Amino acid sequence: MTAKQILIAEDDSFLRTLLLTQCQSLGMKTHAVANGEHLVSEALSYQYDIILTDIQMPVCDGIAATRILRRLGYDRPIIAMSADEVHETGFDQILAKPIDMRQLAQLLQQTPAQDSVALQLDDELIALFYTNLQQLSSEFARALQLAQRDTLRQICHKVKGGAASFGEADLAKLADKLQHELLSDTPLDELQQSCQYFAQLLQQFGGSNART
Amino acid sequence: MREPKILLVDDVDYSRQLLRNNIMALTHSRLLQHNTFNFFNAGTASAAVSLFNQQRPDLVFLDIELPDSSGLELLSRFKQERPDCFISMISGQSTLQNVQQSIAKGAATFIVKPFSGDKILAAMRLFEKRLTVRPIALDTP
Structure with missing residues (x-):
């Protein structure tokens, strides 16, 4: 089975490393960015099965980035992480910070890999x-x-x-x-x-x- | 309901062909609601304007960089003339500025090159979703 690909957006380098390590230990292919601008650019490559994003980030926050993606028709799972209460409909799930790593692992394992359509080149x-x-x-x-x-x-x-x-x-x-x-x-x-x-x-x- | 009209605007002929082939492959795989589409090709902004006015397409794939004009200028013009037309911008750069400018000017979605089956499917599904909200009128020419 192909490894699930996850895009992590987190501006705190310590937490970013922790999340990367956790996802890699679950057998996932990982890529991390540190702000919402890079989150939008990367997500539009449509190569990720799951996006895990912080809310408060520089340049463009997690909510603004998610609104842009949803508006453009991006329909893959986006999980948010926040220390505050978030009322935003674009997320599939919102995890409270500090992150319970066991809960995160369970959620990531339950989230299925996305079906992919190959490009046809004759x-x-x-x-x-x-x-x-x-x-x-x-x-x-x-x-x-x-x-x-x-x-x-x-x-x-x-x-x-x-x-x-x-x-x-x-x-x-x-x-x-x-x-x-x-x-x-x-x-x-x-x-x-x-x-x-x-x-x-x-x-x-x-x-x-x-x-x- | 008539088949939707798609205008492909890109100065590179294989890019237009690639989009057409892959949209048709999605219909053959029954991944889309429609069985067929009516395609029109434009390699320049001026050809795109004529075809847009003549054919009144339901969906336009519009490259942001054209030899004789900017795709963003064309986007504004098309949206002014036909606010309900679904326009998908195509660009080699997915910078936030590019994406936000396109949204502000009325683009429905944004495909970043290189093309992939998933990107084309996402754009087409969004188009079909919008069509269920606002179907093509029977008497539309």
Whole structure:
């Protein structure tokens, strides 16, 4: 059976570590964030079976984050932890702080893993993706010659979004890194090498994988 | 009740195709209430505006970064013209600012790239839930 995945949002580092340890000891795959902003970003990846969140957190609190998620249709279990009384309908359960670890363990074990739907990628779609990479490689090389920084960044953005959907996680990571570098104040001259490498990589990926 | 119309707005053709294929796969797996949908494709903001006016879609998947306009500007325009249209924004960045701006401008939901079956299902289920509250009128063109 696949391990359940839990997202923990807690700004107190001691309590965060304690919760991480507890969930790991229950055989769960864990990820922790320290504020509501990161909670929203992470939750929208839809990879977690359960969210466990503190209420009072910086940037965006647990209630605001949960309201945003519920409004966007997020329908997976969210468990809150609070020292005060909370009247909020978005949570599946509210645990009183200090947390009774035995009660938490029982609740986490009772909460079922979420059904997951696999992404459907057929041969035609995959071929379309790699052909597109080849086109982007030419566009990227041209934009690099013309020092069109914004076009370079847009291409990185496109590659990042697409590559991860098609299982090319390393390419997506590289595109994301270069996109951030292109957004920064670093002069384009200093990014030449990274850009050239990226153009070559796009060409290779597109060329070796494109199917007719 | 007629089949819902879906407008897919993304300048990357395989992204539109991916969404269409996966929405249809969800219907084949009987994970959605509807058996079929009517799809329309737009690769630019200007094409999206024409199709939006001509076809009056019930649901729009709208990429936040388009070559000729910002998806957020288009979102405001669509919501002004048809406040009841369900719009799902698509973005590579799920920053709180992006999400909150989209909600403030009237987006119903927000899909963060990379795509996954679960993200597409969640958006479609929310759309169908809203439809049960406000069904598509029979006489809607």
